[in-house]
Amino acid sequence: MKKLIRITIKIHRILGLALALNFFILCLSGTILIWKDELSGQGPENTSSSSDGFVNVQEYVLKNYPTKKLLSIFIDDSGNFQARLGEEGQEKFRGAIKLKFDPQGNQLHSKTTKDQGILSLILAIHRELLIPGKGKYLVGLLGLFITFILLSGFIIAPKFYKNLKAVNNRLRLGILHKRWGLASFSWILLITLTGILLSFNGLMISLFLKSSLDSEKALIKNARSHYVRVETVQSNVKAALPHFSIDYISYPDNEFSLPGHFAVLVERESLKRILFVEGDTGDVSKVVSLPWYMELMLISEPLHFGNYGGVLLKVYWTIMGLGASLIPFSGLMIFLARKKVVNLDSIKLPKSFRKKSILFILFAPMILVFISYYSSERWKGPVGFMALLMAIYLFNDLFLGEGRRSR
Numbered sequence: 001m002k003k004l005i006r007i008t009i010k011i012h013r014i015l016g017l018a019l020a021l022n023f024f025i026l027c028l029s030g031t032i033l034i035w036k037d038e039l040s041g042q043g044p045e046n047t048s049s050s051s052d053g054f055v056n057v058q059e060y061v062l063k064n065y066p067t068k069k070l071l072s073i074f075i076d077d078s079g080n081f082q083a084r085l086g087e088e089g090q091e092k093f094r095g096a097i098k099l100k101f102d103p104q105g106n107q108l109h110s111k112t113t114k115d116q117g118i119l120s121l122i123l124a125i126h127r128e129l130l131i132p133g134k135g136k137y138l139v140g141l142l143g144l145f146i147t148f149i150l151l152s153g154f155i156i157a158p159k160f161y162k163n164l165k166a167v168n169n170r171l172r173l174g175i176l177h178k179r180w181g182l183a184s185f186s187w188i189l190l191i192t193l194t195g196i197l198l199s200f201n202g203l204m205i206s207l208f209l210k211s212s213l214d215s216e217k218a219l220i221k222n223a224r225s226h227y228v229r230v231e232t233v234q235s236n237v238k239a240a241l242p243h244f245s246i247d248y249i250s251y252p253d254n255e256f257s258l259p260g261h262f263a264v265l266v267e268r269e270s271l272k273r274i275l276f277v278e279g280d281t282g283d284v285s286k287v288v289s290l291p292w293y294m295e296l297m298l299i300s301e302p303l304h305f306g307n308y309g310g311v312l313l314k315v316y317w318t319i320m321g322l323g324a325s326l327i328p329f330s331g332l333m334i335f336l337a338r339k340k341v342v343n344l345d346s347i348k349l350p351k352s353f354r355k356k357s358i359l360f361i362l363f364a365p366m367i368l369v370f371i372s373y374y375s376s377e378r379w380k381g382p383v384g385f386m387a388l389l390m391a392i393y394l395f396n397d398l399f400l401g402e403g404r405r406s407r
Contacts, residue, residue: 005156012152015145017335020328022129022142023149027328029126030191031321034305034314036119053081054249056105058230061085071096072256073230074248074265079103091254094133127199140199143192150189153181169344170337177330180323187320188327194300201297205256208294209263227252227262227279237264237275240284244268252279261285272298 032039057073061083071084071093081101084093101107128135157178197204230249237246244266250256257263262277272295274288290298302308306317336342 005159008152009156009159012149012156013335015149016153016328016331019142019145019149020332023146023328024325026126026139026142026195027321027325029122030195030305031318031325032122033119033126034307034317034321036123036305037307040119053101053103053105054234054246055229055231057081057083057099057101060101060105060107061099065097068097070251071254072248072250081105086254093255136199136202140196143196143199146192147189147196150181150185150192154185157182170334173330173337173344174334177327177334180330181327184320184324184327188324191304191321191324194304197293197297197300198304201300202255204293204297208291209256209258211291227260228282232282233262233264233277236277236282236284237266240275240287241266241268241273244271244273 053075054073058070061068061070065085067088068085069088069090071086071090073081073083076082080103083099083101085097085099086093086095090096099107124130127139129138131138160174160178233249234246237244245268246264247267248265250263252258252260252262258276260279262279264275264277266273266275272290274290275284276286276288277283278285306313333342333344337344
């Protein structure tokens with residue numbers, strides 16, 4: 001067991017040092033992106049979306065972009081409509097034109113993926129490390145390594161800094177590194193796991209489409225240039241599932257649909273379904289329940305950016321994001337101090353640490369997060385997940401770690 005712990009400590013240090021800069025960049029860029037709607041002047045709307053919005057958006061696109069291919073129309077987190085347009089024959093969404101409409105389907109403004117600005121640069125850094133295409137998968141891979149760093153740090157933490165009185169700044173910084181890492185462990189792990197899901201969302205959607213329709217070859221038809229209008233799709237979807245509301249419509253012949261079929265995502269509270277609608281007749285071919293990994297993917301973005309609980313939750317997410325960026329920084333400084341590359345004597349750090357001075361102050365804001373989660377049925381699963389992690393942390397701290405220290 002001791003040998004396994006030593007190996008875990010060694011791997012934790014090596015991976016932590018190797019990924020310190022990446023972790024730091026992801027934390028800072030993600031913290032800025034929490035406020036992307038406010039910084040871009042696209043604050044949240046409270047108006048509910050009109051069912052005619054899909055029709056109005058399609059009419060606008062057909063009139064103003066007659067040579068473009070309509071890829072999708074959907075309702076975003078603010079209640080506004082958005083549309084994605086591409087060239088004829090285009091299947092991928094990358095490089096698509098983005099249009100935004102109000103909840104009634106009236107156009108607000110448009111932008112392409114090549115728009116300039118600091119926010120688009122920060123998003124590209126955070127999402128794909130400025131590597132187009134495969135960069136998202138690299139970020140997902142980094143997320144897996146960071147997950148191991150978090151779990152290994154959680155396991156080895158009770159072995160370090162059991163005495164709260166440190167004799168030098170390197171040890172004091174080590175205590176801060178340990179205690180902030182433990183206190184924010186559940187939050188960082190949640191953000192990391194949701195980030196991994198977002199990185200691999202394209203693969204997950206492709207897997208879902210392939211697995212759900214491999215046995216239904218009769219559904220797949222040759223692509224056509226003209227399909228039924230969206231109001232026909234809406235009418236037939238409503239007839240099939242009258243108590244569900246339409247959230248997303250992917251038009252035929254792209255990466256998120258099938259040849260000759262619309263893919264329509266509908267929801268009712270926490271229930272979600274996908275309907276495949278024949279493009280030439282508008283008839284519903286199949287209703288599919290989402291597998292667990294698709295359900296997780298759909299809730300990953302609001303959980304990742306904390307944009308589902310109002311400004312107070314965003315403030316909390318920002319504080320935790322900035323705090324998380326200190327963990328790789330402090331770990332790097334500890335390593336450099338051990339190698340005598342930097343001198344920490346000039347830094348003022350607390351000479352002693354009282355248990356309630358750092359960790360337990362964080363529990364009150366964590367409770368606020370739980371309350372915010374319970375505002376919707378959708379968040380009860382993540383709430384239970386975070387509560388379990390916090391319970392594990394408390395058990396670890398009180399019975400396995402500093403709770404057993406000599407006084």
